[in-house]
Amino acid sequence: MPVKRPILVEERRALRRWAHRQRPKPTHKQCIEWFFEQYNHRLSQSSVSESLSKTFANLDDPTAIISTSVRVRAGNWPELEAILWQWQLQLERQGGATTGDILREQAKKIWLQLPQATGQECPEFSSRWLEKFKKRHNIKERVRHGEVGSIPDQAEVEMKGLQTVAGEYNEEDIYNMDETGLYWRMLVSRGLLSQSRPSLKKDKARISLALCTNATGTDRLPVWIIGKAKTPRALKNVCISSMGGRWRWNKKAWMNSVIMSEWLQAFYSHVGFTRQVLLTMDNFSAHYTALEISPPPPNIRICWLPANSTSRFQPLNQGIIQNFKALYKRQWLAFTLESYEANIDPQLGMNIRLAIRWILRSWNNEVTNTTIYNCFRRSTLVSTSLALSTPILPPGISELYNQVIKTGNIQDSMAINNFLNPSDENEDGEDIEASPDSILQGIIDEHLGVPATNEEDDEETLSQYTSKDALQAIQVLIDCTETIEGLPTKHIRSLENLEAIFKNLQLQSKEQT
Incomplete structure:
Protein backbone atom coordinates (compact mmCIF):
# COMPACT_ATOMS: atom_id res chain seq x y z
CA MET A 1 0.00 0.00 0.00
CA ASP A 61 -3.66 35.58 -6.23
CA PRO A 62 -0.05 36.57 -7.09
CA THR A 63 -0.02 39.14 -4.25
CA ALA A 64 -1.12 36.73 -1.53
CA ILE A 65 1.50 35.67 1.01
CA ILE A 66 1.78 31.89 0.89
CA SER A 67 3.43 29.82 3.58
CA THR A 68 5.69 26.98 2.49
CA SER A 69 3.91 24.58 4.81
CA VAL A 70 1.35 22.07 3.64
CA ARG A 71 -1.65 24.03 4.82
CA VAL A 72 -1.96 27.67 3.83
CA ARG A 73 -2.32 30.24 6.59
CA ALA A 74 -1.95 33.64 4.96
CA GLY A 75 -2.83 35.90 7.91
CA ASN A 76 -5.64 38.41 8.22
CA TRP A 77 -3.78 41.39 6.75
CA PRO A 78 -1.64 40.15 3.84
CA GLU A 79 -0.88 43.61 2.42
CA LEU A 80 0.19 44.93 5.82
CA GLU A 81 2.41 41.91 6.38
CA ALA A 82 3.93 42.22 2.91
CA ILE A 83 4.93 45.82 3.68
CA LEU A 84 6.26 44.93 7.14
CA TRP A 85 8.18 41.97 5.76
CA GLN A 86 9.82 44.07 3.05
CA TRP A 87 10.77 46.68 5.66
CA GLN A 88 12.29 43.98 7.87
CA LEU A 89 14.44 42.67 5.01
CA GLN A 90 15.60 46.10 3.88
CA LEU A 91 16.50 47.14 7.42
CA GLU A 92 18.49 43.92 7.91
CA ARG A 93 20.30 44.53 4.63
CA GLN A 94 21.45 47.92 5.92
CA GLY A 95 22.72 46.36 9.14
CA GLY A 96 19.73 47.21 11.34
CA ALA A 97 17.92 44.93 13.74
CA THR A 98 14.35 44.68 15.00
CA THR A 99 12.55 43.47 18.10
CA GLY A 100 9.02 42.19 18.58
CA ASP A 101 7.92 45.53 20.02
CA ILE A 102 9.37 47.41 17.05
CA LEU A 103 7.56 45.13 14.59
CA ARG A 104 4.25 45.62 16.39
CA GLU A 105 4.73 49.41 16.46
CA GLN A 106 5.54 49.53 12.74
CA ALA A 107 2.51 47.34 12.00
CA LYS A 108 0.31 49.97 13.65
CA LYS A 109 1.89 52.73 11.53
CA ILE A 110 1.20 50.74 8.38
CA TRP A 111 -2.40 50.04 9.43
CA LEU A 112 -3.19 53.75 9.78
CA GLN A 113 -2.27 54.32 6.11
CA LEU A 114 -4.07 51.38 4.50
CA PRO A 115 -7.23 52.41 2.60
CA GLN A 116 -9.10 49.30 3.78
CA ALA A 117 -8.44 50.31 7.41
CA THR A 118 -10.32 53.61 7.12
CA GLY A 119 -12.94 53.88 9.86
CA GLN A 120 -11.80 50.66 11.53
CA GLU A 121 -10.20 50.35 14.94
CA CYS A 122 -6.49 49.55 14.88
CA PRO A 123 -5.84 45.89 15.81
CA GLU A 124 -3.86 45.03 18.92
CA PHE A 125 -1.20 43.14 16.93
CA SER A 126 -0.85 40.84 19.89
CA SER A 127 2.06 38.63 20.83
CA ARG A 128 0.21 35.71 19.25
CA TRP A 129 -0.06 37.61 15.94
CA LEU A 130 3.64 38.49 16.18
CA GLU A 131 4.66 34.86 16.64
CA LYS A 132 2.54 33.80 13.66
CA PHE A 133 3.99 36.61 11.55
CA LYS A 134 7.51 35.48 12.44
CA LYS A 135 6.62 31.88 11.67
CA ARG A 136 5.06 32.77 8.32
CA HIS A 137 8.25 34.56 7.29
CA ASN A 138 10.78 32.36 9.06
CA ILE A 139 12.31 35.41 10.72
CA LYS A 140 14.08 33.51 13.50
CA GLU A 141 16.05 31.49 10.98
CA ARG A 142 16.83 34.34 8.64
CA VAL A 143 20.47 35.10 7.93
CA ARG A 144 21.72 38.51 6.87
CA HIS A 145 22.81 38.09 3.29
CA GLY A 146 25.99 39.75 2.18
CA GLU A 147 28.13 39.39 5.31
CA VAL A 148 29.49 35.89 4.75
CA GLY A 149 29.60 36.42 1.01
CA SER A 150 32.06 39.28 1.41
CA ILE A 151 34.78 36.67 1.92
CA PRO A 152 36.17 35.83 -1.57
CA ASP A 153 36.78 32.16 -0.74
CA GLN A 154 33.18 31.74 0.39
CA ALA A 155 31.90 33.26 -2.86
CA GLU A 156 34.04 30.82 -4.83
CA VAL A 157 32.63 27.89 -2.86
CA GLU A 158 29.05 29.10 -3.36
CA MET A 159 29.64 29.61 -7.08
CA LYS A 160 30.99 26.09 -7.48
CA GLY A 161 27.81 24.80 -5.90
CA LEU A 162 25.74 26.88 -8.32
CA GLN A 163 27.82 25.58 -11.24
CA THR A 164 26.95 22.05 -10.16
CA VAL A 165 23.26 22.94 -10.15
CA ALA A 166 23.53 24.65 -13.56
CA GLY A 167 25.20 21.52 -14.94
CA GLU A 168 21.89 19.69 -14.54
CA TYR A 169 20.22 21.98 -17.11
CA ASN A 170 20.56 22.56 -20.83
CA GLU A 171 22.18 25.90 -21.67
CA GLU A 172 18.99 27.24 -23.24
CA ASP A 173 17.18 26.52 -19.94
CA ILE A 174 19.54 28.60 -17.75
CA TYR A 175 18.37 32.20 -17.21
CA ASN A 176 19.79 35.28 -15.52
CA MET A 177 17.82 38.34 -14.45
CA ASP A 178 19.17 41.70 -13.28
CA GLU A 179 18.18 45.35 -13.05
CA THR A 180 20.08 48.39 -14.24
CA GLY A 181 19.53 52.12 -14.19
CA LEU A 182 19.56 54.24 -17.34
CA TYR A 183 19.99 57.99 -17.70
CA TRP A 184 17.92 57.99 -20.84
CA ARG A 185 18.53 61.58 -21.97
CA MET A 186 21.81 62.57 -20.32
CA LEU A 187 23.85 64.88 -22.53
CA VAL A 188 27.55 64.67 -23.29
CA SER A 189 27.68 68.01 -21.49
CA ARG A 190 25.41 71.00 -21.06
CA GLY A 191 27.14 72.66 -24.05
CA LEU A 192 26.34 76.05 -25.54
CA LEU A 193 22.88 75.16 -26.83
CA SER A 194 21.55 73.72 -23.60
CA GLN A 195 23.21 76.42 -21.50
CA SER A 196 20.73 78.84 -23.00
CA ARG A 197 17.97 76.95 -21.16
CA PRO A 198 19.09 76.84 -17.49
CA SER A 199 15.63 75.67 -16.39
CA LEU A 200 16.07 72.38 -18.26
CA LYS A 201 17.72 70.18 -15.64
CA LYS A 202 16.89 66.74 -16.91
CA ASP A 203 20.39 65.58 -17.85
CA LYS A 204 19.95 62.72 -15.40
CA ALA A 205 16.33 61.69 -15.88
CA ARG A 206 16.53 58.06 -14.82
CA ILE A 207 14.53 54.89 -15.31
CA SER A 208 15.21 51.33 -14.18
CA LEU A 209 15.21 48.32 -16.49
CA ALA A 210 14.73 44.64 -15.65
CA LEU A 211 16.50 42.41 -18.17
CA CYS A 212 16.38 38.63 -18.44
CA THR A 213 17.73 36.18 -20.99
CA ASN A 214 18.75 32.56 -21.28
CA ALA A 215 22.39 31.59 -21.73
CA THR A 216 22.16 31.19 -25.50
CA GLY A 217 20.38 34.50 -26.07
CA THR A 218 17.59 32.71 -27.92
CA ASP A 219 14.95 33.59 -25.32
CA ARG A 220 14.99 37.21 -24.16
CA LEU A 221 12.10 38.26 -21.99
CA PRO A 222 10.32 41.59 -22.54
CA VAL A 223 12.16 44.48 -20.89
CA TRP A 224 10.38 45.85 -17.83
CA ILE A 225 10.80 49.63 -17.68
CA ILE A 226 10.20 51.36 -14.34
CA GLY A 227 9.61 55.11 -14.30
CA LYS A 228 8.10 57.64 -11.91
CA ALA A 229 4.89 58.46 -13.78
CA LYS A 230 1.94 56.10 -14.09
CA THR A 231 1.23 57.25 -17.65
CA PRO A 232 3.62 59.91 -19.00
CA ARG A 233 2.06 62.19 -21.59
CA ALA A 234 4.40 60.84 -24.25
CA LEU A 235 2.94 57.36 -23.63
CA LYS A 236 -0.70 58.36 -23.91
CA ASN A 237 -2.51 55.83 -26.14
CA VAL A 238 0.75 53.88 -26.57
CA CYS A 239 0.58 50.10 -26.08
CA ILE A 240 4.01 49.26 -24.69
CA SER A 241 3.23 45.54 -24.59
CA SER A 242 2.74 45.64 -28.37
CA MET A 243 6.16 47.27 -28.62
CA GLY A 244 7.60 44.32 -26.68
CA GLY A 245 8.07 45.89 -23.25
CA ARG A 246 6.27 46.43 -19.95
CA TRP A 247 5.85 49.76 -18.12
CA ARG A 248 5.68 50.00 -14.35
CA TRP A 249 6.10 52.95 -12.05
CA ASN A 250 6.72 53.96 -8.47
CA LYS A 251 7.87 56.96 -6.51
CA LYS A 252 11.58 56.34 -7.00
CA ALA A 253 11.67 54.49 -10.33
CA TRP A 254 13.37 51.37 -9.06
CA MET A 255 12.52 47.73 -8.56
CA ASN A 256 10.48 46.86 -5.47
CA SER A 257 8.89 43.67 -4.20
CA VAL A 258 5.46 44.50 -5.67
CA ILE A 259 6.81 44.89 -9.21
CA MET A 260 9.21 42.00 -8.74
CA SER A 261 6.35 39.74 -7.71
CA GLU A 262 4.56 40.67 -10.94
CA TRP A 263 7.75 40.02 -12.88
CA LEU A 264 8.13 36.56 -11.36
CA GLN A 265 4.54 35.67 -12.26
CA ALA A 266 5.21 36.82 -15.83
CA PHE A 267 8.38 34.71 -15.93
CA TYR A 268 6.52 31.62 -14.70
CA SER A 269 3.85 32.11 -17.38
CA HIS A 270 6.50 32.70 -20.05
CA VAL A 271 8.35 29.49 -19.23
CA GLY A 272 5.23 27.39 -18.65
CA PHE A 273 4.71 24.61 -16.15
CA THR A 274 6.42 21.62 -17.76
CA ARG A 275 9.82 22.88 -18.95
CA GLN A 276 12.59 22.49 -16.35
CA VAL A 277 14.54 25.76 -16.03
CA LEU A 278 17.00 27.50 -13.71
CA LEU A 279 16.69 31.23 -12.93
CA THR A 280 19.64 32.99 -11.27
CA MET A 281 19.49 36.39 -9.56
CA ASP A 282 21.32 38.39 -6.91
CA ASN A 283 19.79 38.41 -3.43
CA PHE A 284 18.58 42.02 -3.55
CA SER A 285 15.86 42.35 -0.88
CA ALA A 286 13.10 43.08 -3.43
CA HIS A 287 13.93 39.76 -5.11
CA TYR A 288 13.90 37.92 -1.82
CA THR A 289 10.62 39.38 -0.63
CA ALA A 290 8.93 38.84 -4.01
CA LEU A 291 9.96 35.21 -3.97
CA GLU A 292 8.22 34.81 -0.62
CA ILE A 293 5.09 36.34 -2.16
CA SER A 294 5.28 34.46 -5.47
CA PRO A 295 7.15 31.15 -5.10
CA PRO A 296 7.91 29.28 -8.33
CA PRO A 297 6.09 26.23 -9.66
CA PRO A 298 7.93 22.91 -9.25
CA ASN A 299 9.52 23.02 -12.70
CA ILE A 300 11.35 26.32 -12.06
CA ARG A 301 14.34 26.47 -9.77
CA ILE A 302 15.58 29.86 -8.52
CA CYS A 303 19.10 30.22 -7.13
CA TRP A 304 20.90 33.21 -5.65
CA LEU A 305 24.28 34.25 -6.96
CA PRO A 306 27.00 34.54 -4.29
CA ALA A 307 26.53 37.72 -2.25
CA ASN A 308 28.79 40.73 -2.86
CA SER A 309 30.25 39.17 -6.00
CA THR A 310 27.75 39.85 -8.77
CA SER A 311 30.38 41.84 -10.68
CA ARG A 312 32.29 38.56 -10.99
CA PHE A 313 29.52 36.01 -11.37
CA GLN A 314 26.41 37.81 -12.70
CA PRO A 315 26.22 36.95 -16.45
CA LEU A 316 24.40 40.17 -17.36
CA ASN A 317 27.18 42.15 -15.64
CA GLN A 318 29.93 40.50 -17.67
CA GLY A 319 29.28 42.79 -20.64
CA ILE A 320 25.68 42.22 -21.72
CA ILE A 321 24.26 45.27 -19.93
CA GLN A 322 27.24 47.43 -20.92
CA ASN A 323 26.86 46.44 -24.56
CA PHE A 324 23.11 47.05 -24.42
CA LYS A 325 23.58 50.53 -22.94
CA ALA A 326 26.22 51.44 -25.50
CA LEU A 327 23.85 50.42 -28.30
CA TYR A 328 21.07 52.52 -26.77
CA LYS A 329 23.32 55.53 -26.31
CA ARG A 330 24.57 55.26 -29.87
CA GLN A 331 20.99 55.94 -30.99
CA TRP A 332 20.73 58.83 -28.52
CA LEU A 333 24.02 60.28 -29.82
CA ALA A 334 22.76 60.07 -33.41
CA PHE A 335 19.59 61.90 -32.36
CA THR A 336 21.69 64.49 -30.49
CA LEU A 337 23.88 65.06 -33.53
CA GLU A 338 20.87 65.62 -35.80
CA SER A 339 19.46 68.09 -33.28
CA TYR A 340 22.71 70.04 -33.02
CA GLU A 341 22.98 70.15 -36.82
CA ALA A 342 19.48 71.71 -36.87
CA ASN A 343 20.48 74.10 -34.05
CA ILE A 344 17.88 72.49 -31.72
CA ASP A 345 18.35 71.47 -28.11
CA PRO A 346 18.18 67.63 -28.28
CA GLN A 347 16.37 67.42 -24.95
CA LEU A 348 13.43 69.36 -26.39
CA GLY A 349 12.67 66.64 -28.93
CA MET A 350 13.53 63.69 -26.70
CA ASN A 351 10.79 61.82 -24.81
CA ILE A 352 10.28 58.56 -22.96
CA ARG A 353 8.48 56.96 -25.91
CA LEU A 354 11.57 57.35 -28.11
CA ALA A 355 13.71 56.04 -25.25
CA ILE A 356 11.56 52.91 -24.92
CA ARG A 357 11.67 52.36 -28.68
CA TRP A 358 15.47 52.49 -28.65
CA ILE A 359 15.68 50.33 -25.51
CA LEU A 360 13.61 47.56 -27.09
CA ARG A 361 15.40 47.83 -30.43
CA SER A 362 18.80 47.55 -28.73
CA TRP A 363 17.77 44.60 -26.55
CA ASN A 364 15.86 42.58 -29.13
CA ASN A 365 17.70 43.34 -32.35
CA GLU A 366 21.22 44.60 -31.66
CA VAL A 367 22.65 42.72 -28.68
CA THR A 368 23.87 39.50 -30.32
CA ASN A 369 23.40 35.93 -29.13
CA THR A 370 27.19 35.57 -29.28
CA THR A 371 27.66 38.44 -26.83
CA ILE A 372 25.13 36.92 -24.43
CA TYR A 373 26.57 33.41 -24.64
CA ASN A 374 30.15 34.60 -24.17
CA CYS A 375 29.17 36.61 -21.09
CA PHE A 376 27.39 33.62 -19.53
CA ARG A 377 30.55 31.60 -20.10
CA ARG A 378 32.75 34.35 -18.68
CA SER A 379 30.61 34.37 -15.52
CA THR A 380 31.40 30.62 -15.18
CA LEU A 381 27.70 29.86 -14.72
CA VAL A 382 27.99 28.03 -18.03
CA SER A 383 31.31 26.19 -17.88
CA THR A 384 33.97 26.73 -20.51
CA SER A 385 37.66 26.06 -20.90
CA LEU A 386 38.11 28.98 -23.28
CA ALA A 387 39.02 32.56 -22.41
CA LEU A 388 36.52 34.59 -24.39
CA SER A 389 36.80 38.21 -25.42
CA THR A 390 33.59 40.11 -26.14
CA PRO A 391 33.62 43.60 -27.67
CA ILE A 392 31.42 45.90 -25.59
CA LEU A 393 31.43 49.12 -27.62
CA PRO A 394 29.52 49.01 -30.92
CA PRO A 395 31.37 50.07 -34.07
CA GLY A 396 31.56 53.80 -34.76
CA ILE A 397 30.37 55.02 -31.36
CA SER A 398 33.65 56.79 -30.49
CA GLU A 399 33.64 58.65 -33.80
CA LEU A 400 29.97 59.57 -33.31
CA TYR A 401 30.72 60.81 -29.79
CA ASN A 402 33.52 63.07 -31.03
CA GLN A 403 31.29 64.36 -33.83
CA VAL A 404 28.60 65.33 -31.31
CA ILE A 405 31.20 67.23 -29.25
CA LYS A 406 32.43 69.09 -32.32
CA THR A 407 29.01 69.91 -33.81
CA GLY A 408 27.50 70.92 -30.46
CA ASN A 409 30.55 73.03 -29.66
CA ILE A 410 30.87 71.23 -26.33
CA GLN A 411 33.59 72.85 -24.24
CA ASP A 412 33.43 70.63 -21.16
CA SER A 413 32.68 67.14 -22.46
CA MET A 414 33.12 64.14 -20.20
CA ALA A 415 35.13 61.05 -21.08
CA ILE A 416 33.16 58.66 -23.25
CA ASN A 417 33.28 55.91 -20.62
CA ASN A 418 31.70 58.27 -18.06
CA PHE A 419 28.95 59.00 -20.57
CA LEU A 420 28.30 55.33 -21.34
CA ASN A 421 28.61 54.10 -17.74
CA PRO A 422 27.93 56.88 -15.20
CA SER A 423 29.11 55.83 -11.76
CA ASP A 424 25.76 56.57 -10.08
CA GLU A 425 23.48 55.20 -12.79
CA ASN A 426 22.85 51.92 -10.98
CA GLU A 427 22.17 53.29 -7.51
CA ASP A 428 18.95 51.98 -6.02
CA GLY A 429 17.02 52.75 -2.89
CA GLU A 430 19.14 50.47 -0.76
CA ASP A 431 22.29 52.41 -1.62
CA ILE A 432 20.89 55.50 0.09
CA GLU A 433 21.16 55.85 3.86
CA ALA A 434 17.73 56.38 5.38
CA SER A 435 16.09 56.13 8.77
CA PRO A 436 13.90 53.10 9.57
CA ASP A 437 10.78 55.30 9.49
CA SER A 438 11.63 56.81 6.10
CA ILE A 439 12.33 53.33 4.73
CA LEU A 440 8.92 52.19 5.99
CA GLN A 441 7.15 55.21 4.49
CA GLY A 442 8.81 54.60 1.14
CA ILE A 443 7.65 50.97 1.12
CA ILE A 444 4.09 51.98 2.08
CA ASP A 445 4.05 54.55 -0.74
CA GLU A 446 5.22 51.90 -3.20
CA HIS A 447 2.51 49.42 -2.17
CA LEU A 448 -0.23 52.08 -2.26
CA GLY A 449 0.96 53.59 -5.55
CA VAL A 450 1.59 57.09 -4.18
CA PRO A 451 2.64 59.26 -7.14
CA ALA A 452 5.79 61.39 -7.13
CA THR A 453 7.16 64.33 -9.05
CA ASN A 454 8.47 62.61 -12.13
CA GLU A 455 10.89 63.17 -14.94
CA GLU A 456 8.70 61.87 -17.74
CA ASP A 457 5.57 64.00 -17.45
CA ASP A 458 7.07 67.31 -18.59
CA GLU A 459 7.24 66.06 -22.17
CA GLU A 460 5.09 67.06 -25.07
CA THR A 461 2.57 64.53 -26.33
CA LEU A 462 3.56 63.08 -29.68
CA SER A 463 1.33 63.48 -32.70
CA GLN A 464 -1.55 61.02 -32.85
CA TYR A 465 -1.84 59.29 -36.22
CA THR A 466 -4.92 57.72 -37.79
CA SER A 467 -5.20 54.46 -39.71
CA LYS A 468 -5.40 56.56 -42.87
CA ASP A 469 -2.04 58.15 -42.06
CA ALA A 470 -0.52 54.73 -41.45
CA LEU A 471 -1.88 53.32 -44.72
CA GLN A 472 -0.41 56.22 -46.68
CA ALA A 473 2.98 55.69 -45.05
CA ILE A 474 2.88 51.93 -45.73
CA GLN A 475 2.06 52.60 -49.38
CA VAL A 476 5.15 54.82 -49.63
CA LEU A 477 7.25 52.00 -48.17
CA ILE A 478 5.77 49.47 -50.60
CA ASP A 479 6.48 51.81 -53.52
CA CYS A 480 10.10 52.18 -52.38
CA THR A 481 10.72 48.48 -51.77
CA GLU A 482 9.43 47.61 -55.25
CA THR A 483 12.29 49.63 -56.75
CA ILE A 484 15.09 47.88 -54.81
CA GLU A 485 16.76 45.13 -56.83
CA GLY A 486 17.58 41.97 -54.89
CA LEU A 487 15.38 42.80 -51.91
CA PRO A 488 13.81 39.59 -50.53
CA THR A 489 10.12 39.36 -51.40
CA LYS A 490 9.26 38.56 -47.77
CA HIS A 491 9.73 42.23 -46.83
CA ILE A 492 7.05 43.36 -49.28
CA ARG A 493 4.76 40.58 -48.04
CA SER A 494 5.29 41.81 -44.47
CA LEU A 495 4.31 45.33 -45.48
CA GLU A 496 1.23 44.00 -47.24
CA ASN A 497 0.25 42.08 -44.09
CA LEU A 498 0.66 45.26 -42.07
CA GLU A 499 -1.42 47.13 -44.63
CA ALA A 500 -4.21 44.56 -44.23
CA ILE A 501 -4.16 45.04 -40.45
CA PHE A 502 -4.60 48.80 -40.72
CA LYS A 503 -7.32 48.45 -43.34
CA ASN A 504 -9.19 46.20 -40.94
CA LEU A 505 -8.73 48.72 -38.11
CA GLN A 506 -10.00 51.48 -40.37
CA LEU A 507 -13.06 49.41 -41.26
CA GLN A 508 -13.79 48.65 -37.59
CA SER A 509 -13.51 52.34 -36.75
CA LYS A 510 -16.05 53.24 -39.43
CA GLU A 511 -18.47 50.55 -38.23
CA GLN A 512 -18.30 51.87 -34.65
CA THR A 513 -19.11 55.41 -35.77
Missing part, protein backbone atom coordinates in the same frame (compact mmCIF):
# COMPACT_ATOMS: atom_id res chain seq x y z
CA PRO A 2 1.54 3.32 -1.07
CA VAL A 3 2.52 5.76 1.69
CA LYS A 4 0.19 8.72 1.92
CA ARG A 5 1.73 12.15 1.74
CA PRO A 6 0.21 15.66 1.87
CA ILE A 7 -0.09 17.89 -1.17
CA LEU A 8 2.50 20.66 -1.18
CA VAL A 9 1.41 24.25 -1.71
CA GLU A 10 3.41 24.55 -4.94
CA GLU A 11 1.81 21.35 -6.28
CA ARG A 12 -1.70 22.48 -5.44
CA ARG A 13 -1.04 25.88 -7.02
CA ALA A 14 0.30 24.23 -10.19
CA LEU A 15 -2.77 21.97 -10.39
CA ARG A 16 -5.12 24.96 -10.13
CA ARG A 17 -3.18 26.88 -12.78
CA TRP A 18 -3.22 23.94 -15.18
CA ALA A 19 -6.93 23.23 -14.66
CA HIS A 20 -7.94 26.88 -15.11
CA ARG A 21 -6.05 27.10 -18.40
CA GLN A 22 -7.66 24.06 -20.02
CA ARG A 23 -10.52 24.43 -22.52
CA PRO A 24 -12.88 22.69 -22.03
CA LYS A 25 -12.66 22.33 -18.27
CA PRO A 26 -10.84 19.06 -17.41
CA THR A 27 -12.53 16.21 -15.58
CA HIS A 28 -11.31 15.05 -12.18
CA LYS A 29 -9.88 11.96 -13.86
CA GLN A 30 -7.84 14.11 -16.25
CA CYS A 31 -6.60 16.19 -13.30
CA ILE A 32 -5.53 13.02 -11.48
CA GLU A 33 -3.62 11.78 -14.53
CA TRP A 34 -1.93 15.16 -15.07
CA PHE A 35 -0.87 15.36 -11.42
CA PHE A 36 0.53 11.82 -11.53
CA GLU A 37 2.57 12.61 -14.66
CA GLN A 38 3.97 15.75 -13.03
CA TYR A 39 4.68 14.54 -9.49
CA ASN A 40 4.46 10.73 -9.58
CA HIS A 41 1.76 10.92 -6.93
CA ARG A 42 -1.82 9.80 -7.50
CA LEU A 43 -4.50 12.00 -5.93
CA SER A 44 -7.93 10.89 -4.84
CA GLN A 45 -10.97 12.46 -6.47
CA SER A 46 -11.82 14.21 -3.20
CA SER A 47 -8.33 15.77 -3.07
CA VAL A 48 -8.76 17.11 -6.59
CA SER A 49 -12.18 18.49 -5.75
CA GLU A 50 -10.84 20.17 -2.62
CA SER A 51 -7.79 21.60 -4.42
CA LEU A 52 -9.95 23.18 -7.13
CA SER A 53 -12.50 24.55 -4.68
CA LYS A 54 -12.82 28.09 -3.32
CA THR A 55 -10.96 26.96 -0.21
CA PHE A 56 -7.68 27.41 -2.06
CA ALA A 57 -8.67 30.36 -4.25
CA ASN A 58 -5.99 32.49 -2.58
CA LEU A 59 -3.37 30.41 -4.39
CA ASP A 60 -4.49 32.12 -7.61
